[in-house]
Structure formats: structure tokens, C-alpha cells
Amino acid sequence: MRYLVTSLLLSLCVVTANAETLMLSGEVAAENSQVFVAPEAESWMVQIAWMIEEGEKVKEGDPVVQYDTASIAASLEQLEASLRKVEAESRRNDLVQDLSLLEAKNTLQVADLMLQKAQLDANIPRELLSQLQYEQYQLALTRAQNAKQEAEKALQVKQQDVAAEKQRNQVEIAGAENELERVQVMLDSMTQHADRAGTAMYVEHPWTRQKVREGDSVQRGFSVLEIPSTDQLQVKAWLNEVDVARLHEGQRVSIAFDARPGVSLGGVVERIGRQAEPKQHWGDSAYLNVDIQFSDPLQVDLLPGMSVRIAVEGVQ
Known part of the structure; x- marks a missing residue:
């Protein structure tokens, strides 16, 4: 009997020792947002003549992006x-x-x-x-x-x-x-207006990873600005494809915010993408998109784009 108890304790210690914490990086994202894309033009590139300042509050109907219209x-x-x-x-x-x-x-x-x-x-x-x-x-x-x-x-x-x-x-x-x-x-269409009230957010150019700004020339169809809705927030994270077997939908996670030190909220993995894609400047690995829903009430002010760290405890 004493030998059996000792064996069980040793097995539990081995399992505990093998359990790790899986860390993911991500950002706060809005489930619904208005995305502005470079419109159809005479050429395949359009220049942004004017764009509202990032972080500025806008009302419904306000102009937010103006493209060059000379041609x-x-x-x-x-x-x-x-x-x-x-x-x-x-x-x-x-x-x-x-x-x-x-x-x-x-x-x-x-x-x-x-x-x-x-x-x-x-x-x-x-x-x-x-x-x-x-x-x-x-x-x-x-x-x-x-x-x-x-x-x-x-x-x-x-x-x-x-x-x-x-x-x-x-x-x-x-x-x-x-x-x-x-x-x-x-x-x-060269002047784009907000369909909703919110806060203007610049988006990254898909090639350079630099935020698109006033004066830049972008290819038509590229995203240039976003006005997210803060009513429904979630977390978008990226999972290295080598860790795909270690994370499952429904797992509980802990979410920490770089801009809110000391604040930690719970979350649940809602969806794991099926197609891994490389991310520029992140090395040669490919990553899957992961959607995480908050399980704790949002008692702090959060804005889309805030970077977060996600911890998944007890991962084998």
C-alpha cells in the first residue's frame, strides 16, 4: 500500500514537472469595425492627401481620409x-x-x-x-x-x-x-467618411509593416485606416505552428496588458485558425490566428490595438 501511494506521488510530480506555461502575443481587437481601403482610381496607386490624426475621436459622417484627386x-x-x-x-x-x-x-x-x-x-x-x-x-x-x-x-x-x-x-x-x-x-469616393462614432486608428502596410500615414501612396484595395467599435472587444493572438497541438478551443487563458501594468483578465480560446501564415520580421516560422473572448468583466478602459500577453497554464 505504501509503495502504491509513493508511485502515485512520483507520477503526479512528473506530470507537474512536465506542465509548462504557453505564452502568446496579441492585441486587443474590435469584433466590428469600419475599415477604409484605398478606392478605385485611374492608376493602381493612390496618394493619401490628408488623413485624420490617429487617436482622434470622430463622429458619424465626419471626413477621415482624402486622396489626391488632381488626375x-x-x-x-x-x-x-x-x-x-x-x-x-x-x-x-x-x-x-x-x-x-x-x-x-x-x-x-x-x-x-x-x-x-x-x-x-x-x-x-x-x-x-x-x-x-x-x-x-x-x-x-x-x-x-x-x-x-x-x-x-x-x-x-x-x-x-x-x-x-x-x-x-x-x-x-x-x-x-x-x-x-x-x-x-x-x-x-476619394473622400471617405465615418459610418460610426469612434477613435481613428492607423493600420500597418502589409509589405513594410509601417503604419500608413498622410502623404503615402498605397495600392488600391489596401487598408489605410480603421474605426473600431469599442462595444465588443476581443483579443487576437498568434500561435506558432509548432505549438498547434498544445492549444485547444475552449481553453482558459490569462491576459496581461502592456499599457495596464498589474491588470490581468481571464479569457477563453474561441477559435484557432486552420491556415498558418508567415509574419514578416518574425523569422521563418508560420503563425495561426487565435481569437480569444474575455471571460471576466471589462472593468478597465481598453482600446483596440493595445498589445497583450496571453498565458496558457498547464500546457503539456
Whole structure:
């Protein structure tokens, strides 16, 4: 019996000795935030002409980022001039087409009058005319009938041509208007506004890891600014892929804050990413994203971006 108790104590000591504390680094993050990205522009790079100071409080609707608009404004002026030119040419073409259509209608009216006259002449009794004159009237009637048929066909063709030409003019105008509207929307997107109240936070450039600032040129689609919501905060941490078997969803952790010495809060691992990715300037290892929810009430003021240290006790 004494031997069994001694063996159990030795086993417990071995397990305790093998237990370690797994340390992770991370930061406070907002579950919901408004992220501003470099908008569509004429080129693949856009320059930030102005950006609100980091840490400044903003209200809903406040402007927060303004991009350089010189090239877009110049394009807009050219497109406005192009639209005016297309509209003027369309009006001139419409007048020309309307005139040619009117001429075709007049030609038909003349042909109809000539046919009426030819019919009157051809209806004169034969006994009142000479044989030559009678045959001349009949020939004139045939020619007048043919002339009217040709005038009717010419009018139909002209009507189709005029309709097609006017439609082409409208298509050109619509194309110029759409291009002008596209560039106008692009120009409007060069000024970005806050959709919510909050605190402005700069974001890191994905290549240089330097915070994007006023005056920088960034590729369109890159994040430049964030306004996080402080209503729902969590912790985003990074787990070295070699430690993936040592951490599990649902594990409890302890969270310490570099900006709040002496403050420690509890948390629970909510999600562990499935795809490890390298992090620049962190060496050759790859890391998985880890989402941690606070399990203790937030009795201190926390802001997104605060760096944290996460301790996971009793890890084998």
C-alpha cells in the first residue's frame, strides 16, 4: 500500500514537472469595425492627401481620409467637354437626318401629285385623243406609278436610317454620360467618411509593416485606416505552428496588458485558425490566428490595438 501511494506521488510530480506555461502575443481587437481601403482610381496607386490624426475621436459622417484627386478632376473636365461635344454633334446630326427625311417625304408627295395628274390624263376617253397621245398618257401613268413606288421605298429606307442614326447618337451620349458618371463616382469616393462614432486608428502596410500615414501612396484595395467599435472587444493572438497541438478551443487563458501594468483578465480560446501564415520580421516560422473572448468583466478602459500577453497554464 505504501509503495502504491509513493508511485502515485512520483507520477503526479512528473506530470507537474512536465506542465509548462504557453505564452502568446496579441492585441486587443474590435469584433466590428469600419475599415477604409484605398478606392478605385485611374492608376493602381493612390496618394493619401490628408488623413485624420490617429487617436482622434470622430463622429458619424465626419471626413477621415482624402486622396489626391488632381488626375481624376482633370479627367472629369475632359469627359464633361467630350459629353458637350457629343451632345452638340448629336443635335446637328438630328437636324441633318430630319432634313433628309423631310426631303424624302416631299419627294413622295411630288410623286403622288404626278401620279394623280397621270391618272387624270390616262382616264381621258381614247376617242378624244390621237393614238400617239393616248399611248403617251398611258406610258406616263406607268412611269408615275413606278416613281411613287420608288419614293415610298426610299422613304421607308430613310426612316429606318434616321431611326438607326438617332439611336446611335443616343448610344454615344449614354456612353459619354456613363463614363462621366463613373469618374464622378470615383471622384466622390476619394473622400471617405465615418459610418460610426469612434477613435481613428492607423493600420500597418502589409509589405513594410509601417503604419500608413498622410502623404503615402498605397495600392488600391489596401487598408489605410480603421474605426473600431469599442462595444465588443476581443483579443487576437498568434500561435506558432509548432505549438498547434498544445492549444485547444475552449481553453482558459490569462491576459496581461502592456499599457495596464498589474491588470490581468481571464479569457477563453474561441477559435484557432486552420491556415498558418508567415509574419514578416518574425523569422521563418508560420503563425495561426487565435481569437480569444474575455471571460471576466471589462472593468478597465481598453482600446483596440493595445498589445497583450496571453498565458496558457498547464500546457503539456
